Amino acid sequence: MISKADWQTVHDEIMAEERRRLGEPPTFDEVLAYTQGELSQEEAERIRALLVSHPDLARTVVEPFSEDEADERALVSDEELAERWAALEKRIDGEREQVRRLPYRWIGLAAALVVVFAGLFWQSTLQSHRMPQASALTGEIAEDFRILRPGGFRGGGNDSTVVSTEGDDYRLAISIIGSAERNDFRLEIVDASEKQLWRSDILRRPPSDTFALVVPRAFLKPGRYEVVLHGVEGANHERLAVYPVRIP
Amino acid sequence: MTDREGFKALYAKYYRRMVAFYIRAFRLSEEDAKDLAQDAFLRFYEALDEYRGDAEWAFLETVARRVAYNSIRSRSTAKRGGGQDMSLDEIPPRLEPAVKPPPDYADRETARFVRKRVREAIAELSQGQQQSIHLWGEGFKYKQIASILAISVDAVKSRLRDAKKHLHERLGEDVAGLNWPDGLPEEER
Numbered sequence: 001m002i003s004k005a006d007w008q009t010v011h012d013e014i015m016a017e018e019r020r021r022l023g024e025p026p027t028f029d030e031v032l033a034y035t036q037g038e039l040s041q042e043e044a045e046r047i048r049a050l051l052v053s054h055p056d057l058a059r060t061v062v063e064p065f066s067e068d069e070a071d072e073r074a075l076v077s078d079e080e081l082a083e084r085w086a087a088l089e090k091r092i093d094g095e096r097e098q099v100r101r102l103p104y105r106w107i108g109l110a111a112a113l114v115v116v117f118a119g120l121f122w123q124s125t126l127q128s129h130r131m132p133q134a135s136a137l138t139g140e141i142a143e144d145f146r147i148l149r150p151g152g153f154r155g156g157g158n159d160s161t162v163v164s165t166e167g168d169d170y171r172l173a174i175s176i177i178g179s180a181e182r183n184d185f186r187l188e189i190v191d192a193s194e195k196q197l198w199r200s201d202i203l204r205r206p207p208s209d210t211f212a213l214v215v216p217r218a219f220l221k222p223g224r225y226e227v228v229l230h231g232v233e234g235a236n237h238e239r240l241a242v243y244p245v246r247i248p
Numbered sequence: 249m250t251d252r253e254g255f256k257a258l259y260a261k262y263y264r265r266m267v268a269f270y271i272r273a274f275r276l277s278e279e280d281a282k283d284l285a286q287d288a289f290l291r292f293y294e295a296l297d298e299y300r301g302d303a304e305w306a307f308l309e310t311v312a313r314r315v316a317y318n319s320i321r322s323r324s325t326a327k328r329g330g331g332q333d334m335s336l337d338e339i340p341p342r343l344e345p346a347v348k349p350p351p352d353y354a355d356r357e358t359a360r361f362v363r364k365r366v367r368e369a370i371a372e373l374s375q376g377q378q379q380s381i382h383l384w385g386e387g388f389k390y391k392q393i394a395s396i397l398a399i400s401v402d403a404v405k406s407r408l409r410d411a412k413k414h415l416h417e418r419l420g421e422d423v424a425g426l427n428w429p430d431g432l433p434e435e436e437r
Contacts, residue, residue: 010363014367028317048397055386075268181364
């Protein structure tokens with residue numbers, strides 16, 4: 001019998017594959033031109049396929065926004081509005097100040113870059129000694145492990161897991177999803193620009209279907225990252241799931 | 249009134265609406281919606297020279313959409329849509345075992361076989377049928393699917409009807425009790 005979970009898994013897998021195949025989501029201008037029928041047939045088909053594979057964006061095409069003043073007022077108090085305005089003013093003034101000072105600051109900037117690169121070199125030297133370690137998780141997940149949630153799945157949303165700022169390592173638990181048929185996997189850590197920072201050796205499917213990933217704190221600066229689970233079959237690697245992580 | 253004063257008045261008038269817009273149209277969390285609304289107003293401020301002073305919300309909504317799309321694109325690999333940060337501290341204590349009992353080999357093989365059949369059956373559908381069935385699977389209604397695909401509602405119904413027929417033929421009785429998401433497309437929800 002085909003269960004709802006089977007359908008959902010296949011649906012999610014196909015949608016994820018389409019997103020990878022088609023590339024970046026459409027721009028606002030592309031979607032606008034598509035909805036107004038201004039694109040060539042070929043371009044329209046491309047945008048149509050992208051919208052299907054990005055249902056969150058497709059939803060913005062079909063759900064008109066209706067105003068509801070009472071509802072809006074409940075979202076943001078007068079005090080918060082004032083605080084937000086003050087924060088925005090700071091950003092505006094900060095950007096202006098930055099632009100104004102830029103021509104006079106290039107020497108300082110160059111010096112700062114030297115310091116940054118020296119720092120990066122020093123940090124990379126340190127990191128070369130301590131790299132992330134992936135292994136099979138056996139038994140119960142220890143209390144100090146964070147269970148990562150996959151992004152891009154219905155019900156799971158695209159939530160980033162915010163890791164704890166305590167301890168020397170980030171200790172993460174990654175459950176295998178969306179692949180009952182594979183036995184070999186590889187984990188990868190990429191930054192927000194999708195630059196690969198680290199990847200594991202081939203990992204065999206553990207009995208718990210869960211991997212433990214221990215990442216030295218010095219290895220990742222504050223920011224957004226993704227732990228990517230790949231299925232491995234011979235020379236073929238297939239991206240199976242992405243687990244967004246944010247380091248505060 | 250200076251530019252800054254005029255901008256502040258627009259901010260006070262429309263900030264809340266923009267937050268609501270992001271929550272409803274882009275399904276962002278409240279916090280993400282508030283942050284993105286800040287970004288959108290900053291972009292609006294930078295584009296004040298282009299603003300002629302009329303159709304305030306229409307102009308702001310366009311800026312808001314552009315900022316949201318850019319945000320989604322910059323975050324997306326499989327990424328999609330605005331994200332919602334959630335601290336694990338907010339997650340209640342485990343309500344279920346952290347590690348589910350491992351499926352045994354037979355279960356895994358059965359699941360693999362079933363999913364392979366489903367994939368093959370879907371792959372045999374036309375591109376239009378696949379697009380319709382995927383949007384249906386995401387919870388869109390006929391009229392919405394028609395709007396997204398830029399086709400008529402009748403065409404959507406026809407595609408879904410044909411897709412359903414094909415899936416029944418390929419998957420047989422197995423599909424009879426299917427609940428995806430509320431039964432195979434049959435009637436308008």
